[in-house]
Amino acid sequence: MNSSDYYERLDLDYDEERLIEESLMVHYDPFQTGKNTDSWFDNQKTWLLGRVNDSRLTPETHRLKKMIESRTGSRDVRPRYYVQEKGSSVPLHRDMNTECSLNIILSNRAGPILFEDIGEVVYRCALLNTTQRHGVPKFKTERLLLKFSIFDKTYDEVRKGLRDLVSTH
Ligand SMILES: [Fe+2]
DSSP states (O other), X not given: OOGGGTXXXXXXXXXXXXXXXXXXXXEEEEOOOSSOOSSGGGSOSSEEEEEOOOGGGXXXXXXXXXXXXXXXXXXXXXXXXXXXXXXXXXXXXOOTTOOEEEEEEOSSSOOOEEETTTEEEOOSEEEEOTTSOEEEOOOSSOEEEEEEEESSSOHHHHHHHTGGGBOOO
C-alpha cells in the first residue's frame, strides 16, 4: 500500500464562493449513525451534517455531483456539507456503507485528515478512501467541508474516472 491507496489530491475546477453560499442553504443536524448506539457518533454536538435536499438551491454542488457521476458511472453520489466546531475532533472510524468520497474544504483554514496507517494529510480537494480508518484531529478554527459520498463504486474505480484531475504537485 502507498499513499495513493488512501487519497489523491485533485485539481478540480469549482466555484468556492458559490459553494460557501450554497452551504448556507441547507439545514444542519448533529451527525448520527441512525442506529442509536452509545458511540461518540450518536452523542456529539460538534459535528453537524447538512443534507442537500433541493438541488435547485445548490446548483454548483449539483453540477459537481453530475460531473462525478458521469466520469465514474456512479448512480449514488450524495453531496453533504459538514461543519466541525473549532477545537473539536472526529474519532477514528470507517465511513458506514461508503466506498470513497470526494471532499472539498471550504473554510479558509482547516487541519488535516488523519489516516491511522499513514498519518496526517493536508488537502483542499481530494478523493479519499473512506474504507480506511481515519479521523479529524482538533484544530483551532471551524472546518467547513463539502463531501460527495460515493456508495456504489470503489475508491479504485472512482480514481480511474478522475485520473486526469489527479494533482501532480
Ligand atoms: Fe469519515
